[in-house]
Amino acid sequence: MSQAFQTAGDVRMACRVGELTGPTTGYAAGYEQANLVIVPKEFAFDFLLFCHRNSRACPLLDVTDIGDPEPKRSTAGADLRTDLPKYRVWRDGRVSDEPTNLRELWRDDLVSFLIGCSFTFEHALLAEGIPVRHLEQGRNVPMFNTGLECQAAGRFAGPLVVSMRPMLPMQALAASKICERFPRSHGGPIHVGDSSAIGIHDITKPDYGDPVDIRPGELPVFWACGVTPQAALMRAKLPFAITHAPGHMFLTDLRSGT
Amino acid sequence: MSQAFQTAGDVRMACRVGELTGPTTGYAAGYEQANLVIVPKEFAFDFLLFCHRNSRACPLLDVTDIGDPEPKRSTAGADLRTDLPKYRVWRDGRVSDEPTNLRELWRDDLVSFLIGCSFTFEHALLAEGIPVRHLEQGRNVPMFNTGLECQAAGRFAGPLVVSMRPMLPMQALAASKICERFPRSHGGPIHVGDSSAIGIHDITKPDYGDPVDIRPGELPVFWACGVTPQAALMRAKLPFAITHAPGHMFLTDLRSGT
Numbered sequence: 001m002s003q004a005f006q007t008a009g010d011v012r013m014a015c016r017v018g019e020l021t022g023p024t025t026g027y028a029a030g031y032e033q034a035n036l037v038i039v040p041k042e043f044a045f046d047f048l049l050f051c052h053r054n055s056r057a058c059p060l061l062d063v064t065d066i067g068d069p070e071p072k073r074s075t076a077g078a079d080l081r082t083d084l085p086k087y088r089v090w091r092d093g094r095v096s097d098e099p100t101n102l103r104e105l106w107r108d109d110l111v112s113f114l115i116g117c118s119f120t121f122e123h124a125l126l127a128e129g130i131p132v133r134h135l136e137q138g139r140n141v142p143m144f145n146t147g148l149e150c151q152a153a154g155r156f157a158g159p160l161v162v163s164m165r166p167m168l169p170m171q172a173l174a175a176s177k178i179c180e181r182f183p184r185s186h187g188g189p190i191h192v193g194d195s196s197a198i199g200i201h202d203i204t205k206p207d208y209g210d211p212v213d214i215r216p217g218e219l220p221v222f223w224a225c226g227v228t229p230q231a232a233l234m235r236a237k238l239p240f241a242i243t244h245a246p247g248h249m250f251l252t253d254l255r256s257g258t
Numbered sequence: 259m260s261q262a263f264q265t266a267g268d269v270r271m272a273c274r275v276g277e278l279t280g281p282t283t284g285y286a287a288g289y290e291q292a293n294l295v296i297v298p299k300e301f302a303f304d305f306l307l308f309c310h311r312n313s314r315a316c317p318l319l320d321v322t323d324i325g326d327p328e329p330k331r332s333t334a335g336a337d338l339r340t341d342l343p344k345y346r347v348w349r350d351g352r353v354s355d356e357p358t359n360l361r362e363l364w365r366d367d368l369v370s371f372l373i374g375c376s377f378t379f380e381h382a383l384l385a386e387g388i389p390v391r392h393l394e395q396g397r398n399v400p401m402f403n404t405g406l407e408c409q410a411a412g413r414f415a416g417p418l419v420v421s422m423r424p425m426l427p428m429q430a431l432a433a434s435k436i437c438e439r440f441p442r443s444h445g446g447p448i449h450v451g452d453s454s455a456i457g458i459h460d461i462t463k464p465d466y467g468d469p470v471d472i473r474p475g476e477l478p479v480f481w482a483c484g485v486t487p488q489a490a491l492m493r494a495k496l497p498f499a500i501t502h503a504p505g506h507m508f509l510t511d512l513r514s515g516t
Contacts, residue, residue, distance in 0.1 A: 045303035
């Protein structure tokens with residue numbers, strides 16, 4: 001973990017000046033990391049309702065006013081057009097570009113949604129001696145589409161996406177207790193053990209991120225994941241939308257676990 | 259309290275057939291009572307965002323799909339056009355009518371919001387021996403506009419409205435603990451004691467509902483109130499909106515305090 005980026009503000013400034021364009025896992029312990037989804041105003045009600053109906057996967061940290069790139073309630077002074085390391089631009093349900101800022105793309109009809117991220121509680125797991133395998137292995141967290149359907153809202157529907165961290169059964173119990181303190185970051189696990197019970201057919205082949213080792217005696221532990229809205233965006237085939245690039249999160253000024 | 263209406267379904271059916279047109283306080287113990295706000299689709303994003311930003315006053319129990327009068331997620335089979343005792347129709351920010359059903363008024367662009375209500379936890383207070391003065395005195399609960407401003411969202415802004423129940427200091431502590439078990443019904447009190455500290459100038463003159471007696475040694479205890487969105491609706495002056503009539507709530511099938 002970098003000693004250079006101790007605070008959320010450090011991370012945002014490094015993004016703004018173009019110094020940081022990589023993933024944010026491990027940075028700025030104690031601050032809430034956030035998924036970003038930006039949609040035009042005409043789709044904003046449906047998307048907000050989707051988040052409300054699926055709040056375990058999509059815990060809302062902040063929603064901006066229409067056209068305003070500043071998330072005033074969570075992070076005054078920040079600029080969502082420049083303060084993330086990398087973005088994804090979606091056109092008709094496909095990724096068309098991965099820019100490092102939105103200066104040329106911003107429009108006055110855009111509404112931005114900041115959604116909690118499980119990176120937030122990984123510091124707390126490590127602090128209590130619970131392994132975080134993808135950090136150990138220098139990889140992105142493995143994420144899977146499940147067979148569990150989200151509650152649809154207007155144009156938005158899709159599978160619940162989960163992140164997975166392998167651990168021993170007793171560590172899973174401790175992790176569950178710790179993560180319940182982080183309701184804005186998906187809270188406790190939604191499933192432990194048999195992955196086929198939630199419709200995951202091959203635990204070695206994540207749909208997003210990287211595979212990690214599961215050692216003898218360990219169980220896969222699953223958390224609702226903020227990539228869930230990206231799966232819904234893909235299916236909704238909006239003419240235009242923007243998200244963060246996976247793993248390249250927005251650092252809010254919200255203190256975590258409080 | 260009536261023995262006739264034991265379940266939420268009993269109350270809804272009595273409304274539907276025109277048998278019940280009065281307030282619902284005290285009915286159907288154990289079921290969540292709900293405030294109703296209905297707005298046209300074009301204002302639905304702003305209103306949903308207002309609820310999200312002011313969730314203590316506006317805890318959302320259910321939001322319907324556009325044009326659908328059935329709150330499927332909380333109360334399958336119910337009909338919001340007929341299943342409340344009395345409604346208010348708002349035109350340009352004023353109440354234009356108080357009908358007992360919406361059969362003639364329903365439109366395909368309407369979105370309905372069900373918002374938690376403090377009537378829900380009054381059964382639990384009584385069960386633990388804590389007085390509920392307006393029930394004792396056969397009145398509607400006193401409600402006040404405060405000097406605390408809600409977080410605005412688009413067209414919606416206004417004061418936080420609170421309900422007030424007087425009790426002894428020790429009873430206020432117990433009530434606080436009980437009400438924290440009801441987060442969908444505004445949770446614990448937002449203030450106890452000096453009413454001028456939250457901008458209420460005359461505790462004997464509520465802005466909504468009826469005055470109740472405050473006895474020697476008692477303190478006023480204040481809860482965020484689901485009339486808050488009505489105050490915002492009034493100020494927003496929408497061309498058309500519908501709410502429940504104060505005290506005439508929708509009974510959901512959600513079990514309370516769980």
